[in-house]
Amino acid sequence: MSVQSVVITWLKEPGNLEHIARLTAACESLRQIPGVREVRFGPRASLGRNGPDESFDFGTIVTFESLQAAQDYGPHPLHLQAAQLTLQLAERFQSFYFET
Template sequence: MKNRRTFLKKLAAGTVAAGFLSFTKKASAGEVQLKGALIHHVFFWLKEPGNKAHRKQFEKALEDLIKVDTIKVSHIGVPAETEERGVVENSYTYSYMVMFDSLKDQNIYQKHPLHLKFIEENEHLWGKVVVYDSVDA
């Protein structure tokens, strides 16, 4: 029953997020704001970014990692092909951004078996990791 409840909760959150994202296209930044959230943004530089097997393993691992139930919103990305400017950092291989309701939820995530498994099974793939955690100013 718990799995069904978790699935329904995530489905509802996804539906709300999908509606939110389409809504933001019509709203100004001042009208739509994230308040009270903890944003956890991680950038990974793979040792062998051209290795297709490593990329496939890493992407699967990231998809498994976002199953942690304290995560409210997630985004897995690669560098955008934006215009080169001196302030743009696009040397990373993957960007992983998740949002939590609170620091407590992020602390649960840090000790969660899926997070620990992700590190154990994939840390040999990356050469560098940079983490940015932020809360409301």
């Protein structure tokens, strides 16, 4: 069983390319954490149709090898750095974890 983490972020300054670049670099560093199988991230895609929530600015999906890997991820220094940056740049964020 693997675990997925989904983080949706609303930036304090939507569209700020420097902030998006900083979040991108932080997300790239998460790939170095043991037990992380895959990291996907990027700015919101505007589809221009009704249905999808287009209120957020940046999304991140992390795939973990196991439940234990997801638990170990929380206190890892690279994750803590990324979390601190998110707190600095975000108006708010929402995170979800689910098993696959």
